Structure formats: C-alpha cells, structure tokens
Amino acid sequence: MACAGTLVAGTAGAANAAPGPHAAPSPAGLERHSVTLLTGDVVQVERQPGGKQAATVQPGPGREKIRFHQQEVDGHLSVFPEDVTPRLAAKQVDRTLFDVTELIAEGYADEQSATLPLILGYRKGADLRQTSVAADLGVTLSSVNGRSARASKANAAAFWTSSANSAIERISLDRKVRASLDRSVPQIGAPEAWAAGFDGTGTTVAVLDTGYDPAHPDLAGRVTGAVNFTTSPDTTDHFGHGTHVASTIAGSGAASGGRLKGAAPGAKLLVGKVLDDDGSGYESWVLAGMEWAAHSGAKAVNMSLGGGPTDGTDPLSLGLDALSEQTGTLFVVAAGNDGDQGAYTIGSPGTADAALTVGAVGRDEKLASFSSRGPRLGDNAVKPDITAPGVGIVAARAAGTAMGDVVDDHYTAASGTSMATPHVAGSGGVVVVVDDHYTAASGTSMATPHVAGAAAILAQQHPDWTGRQLKDALASTSLTASGLSVFEQGGGRVDVARAVKQKVFATGTLDLGALENGTAPVSKEVTYTNTGTTPVSLKLALDAKSLAGVPAGDGIRLGKSTVDVPAGGRVTVTITGDPAKLAAGTYSGRLTATADGVVVHTSLGADKTAPRHKVTLSALDLHGKPAVAPWLLMYGEDYRFDLNTWLGGGSMTVELGAGVYYLTAEVDGGGDGLTVFQVVLPELRITGDTAIVLDARKAVKVEIQTPKPAEQAGIWSYYTYRELGPRRIANYAMQFDYTRELRVTPTPKVTTGAFEFGSRWSRIAPPLTVNVLGGRDPLTNRYLPGSPKLDGRRLLLGPVSKSSPAS
Numbered sequence: 001m002a003c004a005g006t007l008v009a010g011t012a013g014a015a016n017a018a019p020g021p022h023a024a025p026s027p028a029g030l031e032r033h034s035v036t037l038l039t040g041d042v043v044q045v046e047r048q049p050g051g052k053q054a055a056t057v058q059p060g061p062g063r064e065k066i067r068f069h070q071q072e073v074d075g076h077l078s079v080f081p082e083d084v085t086p087r088l089a090a091k092q093v094d095r096t097l098f099d100v101t102e103l104i105a106e107g108y109a110d111e112q113s114a115t116l117p118l119i120l121g122y123r124k125g126a127d128l129r130q131t132s133v134a135a136d137l138g139v140t141l142s143s144v145n146g147r148s149a150r151a152s153k154a155n156a157a158a159f160w161t162s163s164a165n166s167a168i169e170r171i172s173l174d175r176k177v178r179a180s181l182d183r184s185v186p187q188i189g190a191p192e193a194w195a196a197g198f199d200g201t202g203t204t205v206a207v208l209d210t211g212y213d214p215a216h217p218d219l220a221g222r223v224t225g226a227v228n229f230t231t232s233p234d235t236t237d238h239f240g241h242g243t244h245v246a247s248t249i250a251g252s253g254a255a256s257g258g259r260l261k262g263a264a265p266g267a268k269l270l271v272g273k274v275l276d277d278d279g280s281g282y283e284s285w286v287l288a289g290m291e292w293a294a295h296s297g298a299k300a301v302n303m304s305l306g307g308g309p310t311d312g313t314d315p316l317s318l319g320l321d322a323l324s325e326q327t328g329t330l331f332v333v334a335a336g337n338d339g340d341q342g343a344y345t346i347g348s349p350g351t352a353d354a355a356l357t358v359g360a361v362g363r364d365e366k367l368a369s370f371s372s373r374g375p376r377l378g379d380n381a382v383k384p385d386i387t388a389p390g391v392g393i394v395a396a397r398a399a400g401t402a403m404g405d406v407v408d409d410h411y412t413a414a415s416g417t418s419m420a421t422p423h424v425a426g427s428g429g430v431v432v433v434v435d436d437h438y439t440a441a442s443g444t445s446m447a448t449p450h451v452a453g454a455a456a457i458l459a460q461q462h463p464d465w466t467g468r469q470l471k472d473a474l475a476s477t478s479l480t481a482s483g484l485s486v487f488e489q490g491g492g493r494v495d496v497a498r499a500v501k502q503k504v505f506a507t508g509t510l511d512l513g514a515l516e517n518g519t520a521p522v523s524k525e526v527t528y529t530n531t532g533t534t535p536v537s538l539k540l541a542l543d544a545k546s547l548a549g550v551p552a553g554d555g556i557r558l559g560k561s562t563v564d565v566p567a568g569g570r571v572t573v574t575i576t577g578d579p580a581k582l583a584a585g586t587y588s589g590r591l592t593a594t595a596d597g598v599v600v601h602t603s604l605g606a607d608k609t610a611p612r613h614k615v616t617l618s619a620l621d622l623h624g625k626p627a628v629a630p631w632l633l634m635y636g637e638d639y640r641f642d643l644n645t646w647l648g649g650g651s652m653t654v655e656l657g658a659g660v661y662y663l664t665a666e667v668d669g670g671g672d673g674l675t676v677f678q679v680v681l682p683e684l685r686i687t688g689d690t691a692i693v694l695d696a697r698k699a700v701k702v703e704i705q706t707p708k709p710a711e712q713a714g715i716w717s718y719y720t721y722r723e724l725g726p727r728r729i730a731n732y733a734m735q736f737d738y739t740r741e742l743r744v745t746p747t748p749k750v751t752t753g754a755f756e757f758g759s760r761w762s763r764i765a766p767p768l769t770v771n772v773l774g775g776r777d778p779l780t781n782r783y784l785p786g787s788p789k790l791d792g793r794r795l796l797l798g799p800v801s802k803s804s805p806a807s
Contacts, residue, residue: 034110035100038093038171039063040157042110043079043100053077055100057734060157067666069631070732074639076101082630082666087164089645094172106176114153117174117282119315121146126167133166134158139229141287143319143326148174148284172315175348177305178280184389187363188450189497190263193457196500200264200456202463205249206293206301207452208286209242211235211273213398216243218251218260219269226271227292229285238277240401241445245304246271247396248449249456260394263453263496266460270298275305283307286349287319294329299459300470302452303333304445306347311378317352324354330467332452334445335359335384336372343487345372346383356455356471357383360390360447361493365481371447374487375605378640380586381511382605385475385490388454390447454496461500462531469529473499475508476600485547486588486603503532504565504598510591512556512606515579522579523559525572526591526602530565536595537564540573544589544604552589555582556606563593575604582608610638610657613686618651619679619694621670626650629694631733632665634684637725647694656686660752662722664731669696675741676733680720682747682755699743702759710763712740718759725753 031047040060047053057068057079067082078099080088087093096102097116107113118135121144122128128140128147134155138148151159163171185191193199204224212219212226214236223246226235237243246262250269253261272289275281286305293301310317320331333355336347350357350372359371368391374383455470462469477499480492491508499505507526515522530536540561544552559574575591587606592599621627626649634643634656641656647665661684669677677696684692702718704710716739719732735742742759768790 033100033104035103035108036110036116036153036156037079037081038097038116038151038156039081039084039160040153041066041068041079041081045077045100045104053101055079055732063157065736065738067630068734070730070734071633072728072730073635073642074727074729080631085631085646086648092168092170094170095644096173096175097171103173106173110153115150116153116156117284118149118151119144119146119172119174119284119287120149120163120168121170121172121315122167123169133168134162139284139288141284141291141315141319143287143291143322144315146315148282148288174282174284175307175314176280176282177275177286177307177316184363184393184446184450185261185263187389188263188454188494190453190457192497193454193500194265198457198461198500200250200267200453200460202266203264203299203456203459204268204270204297205264205452205456206270206272206296206298207242207246207249208272208274208289208293208301208303209237209245209305210239210275210277210279211237211242212246212269212271213237213243213396215399216247216396217254218247218256218262218396219243220252220254222246222250222252222267223269223271225296226273227289228273229289229292230273230276230281232273232276235271235273237273237398238401239275239279240398241275241279241304242271242273243398243401244395245302245445245449248393248446249302249453251396255396260396263450264456267453267456270296281305283314283316286316290316290319290323290331294323294327298329300330300332300452300455300467302449303331303349304448306334306336306350308347309336309338309345309372309377310348310351312348312351312353312376312381313378314348314351316349317355320349320352321354324352324467328466328468330356330455330470332356332358332448332455334448337370337445339367339371339373340369343373344375344377346374346376347372351376351383353381354467354471355385356451356474357385357490358448358451359384359387359489361387361481361489362391363389365479365493367481367484367488371488375586375588379511379514380605380607381513382486382490382509382588382603385471385509385603386451386478387489387493388447388450389493390445393446395446451494454494454499457496458499472508472527472529473505476506476602477502478601480590480601486590486605491601491603498599502598502600504528504530504536504538504593504595504600506591506593506600507602509603510575510605512575512577512604515577515582515606515608517579517611519579521576523574523576525574527570527572528563528565528593528600529570530567533567535564535566536598537562538593538595538598538600541592541594542575542589542604543592544587544606546583546585546587546608548585550583550585552582552587552606554578555608556587556589556604558591577606577608579608582606584608584610610659612655612657614653614689615656615686616651616653616691617647617694618691619647619665619667619696621668621696623670624697625670627670627694627696628668629665629679630668632663632694633731634661634663635722635724635727635729636661636686637727639727658686660685660724662720662724662729662755663692664720665694666733667694667696667699669699669743674739675743676735676739678718678733678742678744680745680747680757682720682722683750683752695745696743698745700746702742702744704761704763706763709766711766712761713764713767714762716742716759716761718742718744719757721754721756723753723755 044056251262274289338345475491478492629647
C-alpha cells in the first residue's frame with residue numbers, strides 16, 4: 001500500500017489525504033502544491049481559504065519507516081523527516097530546504113521546478129573540483145568556499161545520501177534574488193560636489209543587475225566591460241531595471257540635453273548581469289558577479305537586488321563581508337521593500353556587516369513607507385546605514401522595456417530603495433502621471449544608485465580610501481531626520497556635498513552587541529578622522545534609549561565629552577555598555593560630534609538580553625537509563641532562543657534567556673518499538689540554571705475508545721499547539737501503522753497563552769483474532785508485510801513437548 005499521512009496546520013482536526021504528486025485542479029479558493037524535499041520525500045500541501053494548511057507526506061523509496069515532524073511557526077509550515085535532525089542541529093543543512101511555505105513562494109514546488117538549486121559549502125582545504133555528490137555542479141564560489149549545484153528531485157535521495165560523508169560542510173538553498181533623476185540628484189548635493197571638481201572621474205562603479213542598454217545615449221561611452229552570469233543570452237537589459245540604475249549612477253543625460261545626469265556622471269561602469277530578463281536570479285549568480293566585480297577594479301559595487309531578511313550569516317552576506325575584507329571594495333546594497341511589514345525587514349545581502357545598506361526617502365525627506373526597517377534579524381544590529389531619494393525617480397529606459405512608467409523614448413520613472421542602491425526590488429509603490437512624457441513611480445528600487453554615485457565622487461577625492469572609509473564618511477556626514485530612529489534611517493539621507501567639503505568624519509555605525517547580566521561592561525571605540533590641515537576640537541553628545549523609550553542613562557556612556565582631532569590625524573573615543581545599569585531591551589541612539597561648521601554622527605545599537613541560564617537536557621527510557629531523543633523542540637517568546645535539536649543518549653547544555661518556554665520531545669523509551677513516547681512541557685519557566693529530564697516513564701497511554709473492538713490501520717498522527725505572546729507554534733508528528741501506541745506526559749493547565757494537544761487515528765475491526773485453546777489470554781497478533789490474508793476460521797496446531805505438564 002502507499003504510505004501517506006495527513007497533518008493539519010491548525011489546532012484541531014485533520015484534512016483528508018491530498019492526492020499524489022500530480023494533483024487534480026484545485027477547487028476555487030483552494031491551493032494545492034507538491035514539494036519534493038532534499039531527502040526525496042514528497043510533501044503535498046493544501047491551503048484552504050482563511051490560511052489553514054494541510055500537509056500530506058509520501059516517503060521516498062526505502063524511507064517508509066521514517067517518522068515525519070511538521071512545524072508551523074509564525075506562519076511558516078515546515079516538514080522534517082526525523083533522520084535529518086542531526087545535520088540540522090549541526091547546521092550542516094539549511095532549514096529553509098524543509099520550509100515548504102518558503103519553497104513554494106520561491107517557485108520550487110514540483111509543478112514549477114524539477115530541480116532544487118543549492119549552494120554547497122566545502123570544508124577548508126577541500127578540492128572544489130573533485131566532488132562525488134549526485135548533483136549537477138555549477139560555478140565555483142571562492143568567497144564562500146563553495147559551488148553552486150542543481151539536485152534533481154527525481155534523484156534527491158541519492159544526493160542526500162552521497163552528501164552525508166563527503167567534503168561538504170553545509171548545504172544551503174540557492175535563494176532567488178530580485179530587482180527590488182531630475183530632482184533627486186540635487187537633493188543629495190551632487191551639483192555642489194561637481195562644482196568642487198568631483199564628479200566621479202577616474203573611478204569605476206560595478207552595477208550588478210539586469211544588464212544595460214548599450215544603445216542608450218546616456219550610457220554611451222560609460223560602460224567599460226560587461227559579463228553575463230545568468231542563463232539569458234546576453235548582457236543587454238531586456239527588463240529595464242539595470243539601465244535605470246546605471247544611469248542614476250553615471251548617466252550623462254545626453255538624451256535630455258544634459259538635464260537628467262546621474263549622481264557621478266564622470267564615473268565609468270562595469271555591468272554584471274546577475275538577474276535574468278524577468279528581473280530575478282539566484283544567489284549563486286549574484287555571488288559570482290560580486291567576485292568578478294570586486295576583482296575587476298570597481299571601487300564600489302551597486303546591488304539593487306535582494307532576498308528576504310536574514311541574520312547576516314547567509315551565503316550572500318558572508319560572501320560580501322569576505323570580499324570587502326579581501327579587496328577593500330564597498331558594496332552598496334538596497335535595504336528592501338518590506339517596510340510596511342515593520343521591523344526586522346532588512347533583506348540579504350543588506351544584512352552583511354560590511355554592506356552600506358540604503359533605505360529610501362521622498363523629496364520631503366520623510367522615510368518612504370516601503371523602505372525596510374531594522375534592526376537586523378537575529379542580533380538586533382543597526383541596519384540600514386543610510387538613506388537616499390527613492391520616490392518618484394526619473395531615469396533611463398532600456399529600449400523595448402516597460403519597467404516603471406514610460407516618460408519618453410529614453411526615460412522611465414521608478415522608485416524604491418534599489419534606486420538608492422540600484423538593486424531590483426519590486427515596485428510596491430505609487431504611480432503618478434506627470435504629463436504626456438514623464439511619469440513617476442515609487443517603490444524601493446531607486447535609492448541605492450544615488451549612494452553608489454556619491455561613493456564614486458568621494459573615491460575620486462580620496463583615491464586611497466578603502467570601502468570602509470568611504471562607508472564611514474558617507475554615513476557619518478549624512479543628514480539626520482528628526483523623529484526617526486537609526487533602525488529606520490541609519491545615519492540619515494546621504495549628503496555628498498557635506499562629505500566632500502567637510503574635513504572630519506567618524507565611524508558610521510557602531511554596535512555594542514549583546515549585553516548580559518553578570519558579564520563585564522562592553523567597550524568599543526569610535527574613530528574620528530581629520531583630513532584637513534588644521535586641528536578640530538569636537539564636542540560630543542550621546543543620546544540612546546530602548547525601543548520602549550527608556551533612556552539608557554549611564555548604561556551606555558562616553559569615555560569623554562570633548563576630543564581634539566589633529567590635522568591629518570585621528571583619535572578614538574570609548575563608548576561603554578554596562579549591563580548592570582540597563583533594563584532588558586534593544587537600544588539605539590546617536591553619538592553626535594560638533595565644531596564650527598562640522599557635524600558628524602555615529603549610529604549606535606546595543607541589546608540588553610534577558611538573563612541567560614544554563615539548561616541541561618537529558619532523556620531516560622522505561623528502565624531509567626539514558627535514552628535518545630530523536631526530536632527535541634523548545635520555543636519561547638524570543639525567537640533567538642529557539643531550540644531545534646536532538647539528544648544522542650547523553651546530555652546537552654544550552655544557554656537560554658529567562659522566560660517561559662514550550663518544550664516537546666520524542667523519547668526512545670526502549671522495548672519493541674511499537675510505542676511512541678512524547679514528553680510535552682507547555683509552560684516551562686527558566687529562572688536560573690536548571691536540569692530538565694525527559695522521562696519516558698512519566699508518559700501515559702492515549703486511550704482510543706470505540707464501541708466495538710478495533711485496532712489502528714494506516715497512518716496516524718498527533719499534534720501540539722502553543723501560543724506564547726505574539727507567537728503561534730504548531731508541531732505535528734506522523735506515524736505509520738507499525739507503531740501501535742502513543743504515550744504522552746500529562747500536562748497541567750497553562751497560565752499564559754493557549755495550549756492544545758490532539759491525535760488522529762484510523763481504527764478498523766481487527767482483521768485477525770487469535771485465541772489459544774485452554775483458556776489462555778488472546779495473543780497480540782498482526783500480519784507481517786506481504787503475508788497472505790486469512791479468510792474464515794483456521795485451526796493451527798503447533799509442536800508441543802510431551803514432557804511439559806502444561807502440554
């Protein structure tokens with residue numbers, strides 16, 4: 001029989017099993033998708049109106065006895081075969097590869113793609129040319145010591161097996177990235193820089209985007225090299241985004257009589273086509289383009305593209321940081337278009353530490369509603385770093401394209417943070433008709449190129465500066481808007497006129513990081529640099545508060561209130577974060593230094609976490625001996641302490657923040673394997689160092705009562721559901737009928753949030769009953785796989801021993 005089970009992402013009930021991989025057309029309002037996991041198992045997903053989801057699992061060949069666990073956390077549905085747990089816990093595999101919500105959204109459902117695009121990270125010293133995995137290998141990505149690859153879904157199980165004992169250190173999804181000037185160029189002060197003799201001449205900016213239109217008058221003579229990293233046939237821009245971005249950086253304005261110049265019209269351009277003719281691409285394409293650009297002489301690289309929010313440890317962000325360190329190149333990256341969703345929406349690779357991450361403002365200097373906000377996911381670090389005009393931007397149109405709104409034969413209008421960084425991010429904005437020849441659109445794609453152009457101007461003035469110095473100078477001299485935090489605007493709107501004229505700049509962004517009770521104060525330095533010929537005395541003022549508005553007071557303090565910066569020199573000032581003097585919370589603020597005609601500032605961030613405690617986890621079987629817990633999940637209100645792991649028979653000690661947690665774990669109780677033991681602790685309070693023992697002996701049998709004798713047949717499942725603060729967490733497990741019994745630890749009623757446990761069974765009349773003559777108890781019996789089925793009554797005689805009294 002086909003082994004399949006139904007798991008429902010809700011708090012009660014289960015839907016009927018979905019059809020096989022090639023599902024019938026869905027009824028109105030119902031979505032059905034088939035997703036093959038990296039292990040070769042197939043998940044059928046059914047989305048019902050109102051958001052409820054159901055997942056049906058078809059195990060891959062030879063995997064019929066694998067147990068499957070399902071989680072729905074904060075709206076994302078994931079399905080995990082139990083045997084992937086060790087590799088997930090060791091961070092050898094990207095969890096996104098089992099996030100079916102994300103895989104469907106990225107276009108990797110089976111009806112959309114027959115392969116899974118991957119980035120394979122190898123151990124240090126491994127020969128990237130010699131690999132034995134069952135996948136089609138692509139480009140080498142030196143910045144992350146890896147290669148791109150395509151794993152055929154039809155051969156996914158072979159890939160999973162071959163990758164287990166290889167030189168591969170990590171498997172990541174090769175995520176998709178997307179392409180996210182009349183008044184805007186004067187708004188950032190570019191004409192004043194031009195008047196001072198700085199228009200980017202002698203510098204090169206690389207544009208990683210959808211290509212460019214080589215016939216556009218504004219780009220004539222501007223592009224010195226172009227390389228195609230996509231599967232599109234050439235470097236020509238058939239989408240329109242790359243041309244728009246390139247002209248915002250260095251366009252001559254020839255088609256407008258010189259009126260619509262880019263921010264740095266004297267700069268030269270390198271064009272790397274990393275997004276295809278539909279405006280999307282893969283991280284591996286982008287990484288290859290980044291490596292080419294950084295090693296081809298570009299002083300700055302414009303990346304008006306991006307993926308979803310990350311903690312800065314994704315391949316794109318890690319590659320950006322590595323290339324910045326190796327080459328001194330500045331990567332200018334769009335923040336993203338998800339500001340309407342609130343905080344924690346900065347997209348990769350704008351999450352990289354070294355990136356100059358750009359948000360968007362309008363002509364009124366107000367933050368655009370679509371501009372993505374910080375802090376960074378995971379560690380609450382400060383992002384973005386700066387903003388630039390990204391609303392109603394008019395720029396060049398590639399021939400034959402219709403991105404944005406056509407102004408005339410040569411220009412279109414578009415908006416977005418990408419146009420502050422040229423990246424391709426979606427439009428997501430408002431279109432306004434100006435006249436028959438000009439229109440303006442708003443989105444997040446238009447802010448980034450202004451900053452890339454400003455970087456080219458500053459690099460012309462200071463050709464020996466590194467990308468880090470360019471980033472600090474632009475961020476610390478930007479125009480700060482009142483009423484906005486550093487998590488919304490970074491330093492503020494780029495002001496290239498001030499950056500060129502002012503001789504003093506400072507560290508642009510400084511994160512004190514995590515501050516924990518019981519640890520020593522954390523001190524870091526802000527550097528002030530004076531490029532002028534006379535010393536400057538600066539007065540320092542620090543303002544920092546938590547997101548809740550609580551002033552940091554002496555919890556974040558300066559080492560001194562004034563500082564003298566010598567001509568042609570630099571000095572440092574210490575900032576200290578003292579956990580003993582701060583309430584728990586995420587803090588942000590700004591250190592401002594002033595003198596006659598001088599204003600520089602540093603964006604600050606710090607995270608005072610809840611007190612951390614050591615929690616030791618262990619498991620016991622029915623005999624009180626150490627046991628394996630093949631699946632252990634623990635969640636609290638702060639997602640940074642989420643635990644998805646396993647116990648291999650010993651104990652594990654982790655550090656968790658104080659608070660209320662929900663734990664659910666499967667424990668191997670021993671015995672014949674016919675029983676599942678589930679330990680559930682829905683309201684676990686961590687207030688100090690503690691030991692948690694997952695004891696299978698405390699679990700009690702779940703009794704299923706039927707009017708007549710019945711036994712389990714086919715798939716059965718159970719689930720737990722928990723609400724903790726704003727979080728909604730559902731966990732499911734699917735069992736096949738060789739497992740006959742479920743035992744669960746009793747739970748007290750929770751005092752916070754909601755909790756629910758349930759199970760779903762398929763009971764039938766016993767197909768086989770065996771009675772033993774002589775009044776003995778009935779035998780427990782079952783058909784072996786492949787056994788012929790008996791019909792009617794049979795008398796079976798077995799050998800007996802005449803010497804046995806019982807015989």
